[in-house]
Amino acid sequence: MSVQRATLRQVFDHLILLIGSVLMCGPMVALLLTTTHPAGSLPRGGLTLLPGEAGLQNYSGLIDTALGASGEATVLLLAWNSFVLGAGFAALKVLLSLMAAYALTYFRVRCAPLIFAVLLLSIMLPLESRFLPTYGVVASLELTNTHSGMILPLLATGIGTFFFVQYLKTVPETLVEAARMDGAGPIRYFIDILVPMSMPMMGALFIVAFVTGWNQYLWPVLIASDETRYTLVRGLQFFGPSSLTGMMLACLSVLPPALLVILFQRQVVKGLFDGSH
Known part of the structure; x- marks a missing residue:
């Protein structure tokens, strides 16, 4: 039975x-x-x-196919902009998150709990709530219509640092002591030991951040007025939602992140929830 x-x-x-x-x-x-x-x-x-x-x-x-009024934007150019946004955001997000978590975990940073609390607070604030002040900063730095202007403001979230802090707390203290006895300084310990150990989580966070950056719509709309800086997702506005070209652009915009998640779904789950174990 x-x-x-x-x-x-x-x-x-x-x-x-x-x-x-x-x-x-x-x-x-x-x-x-x-x-x-x-x-x-x-x-x-x-x-x-x-x-x-x-x-x-x-x-x-x-x-x-030439898109837009100027005719300078093509599907390949839009796909390249989306790739730069997704890959650039993901790479910088992983690097900055790991470095911030390393500093908060292994160094005596003054007001470290307060800094970590502020990072957690950034997770609770929706990105759209920061668009207007962020746009003012980006415009004052003359980064509008640039890849840097699209990537850098998106880094201001602490979700990656949160995951890395939780993971680094599980690293045995004996490993730090062994590295010190071997003469390894903070930089060598970070590069030769922590980075290789954190590769599963780094890969998982990279994939999640790449999908997030690739699918961004509102921020690229606000920051880019030049058609040659449009992303593939934004290119859908050139055509009606029921037109053949619009449908094909929708398929192309979904395909890369979907394939990335499907091919590496086990690594994503293992990296985010198990670390290197």
């Missing part, structure tokens, strides 16, 4: 997961299949679950 109950429970769990997967991925699959049809033969309802024969032709023509 217990075996049957366990089997029924397993079937029920998988059924719930299957339903959830269909609800989450179904619209995206329908959108992708719709873009494989010629522009003049789009279904009346807008989406279809039947594949077409013009997918390669549609996407190859999209690559060289």
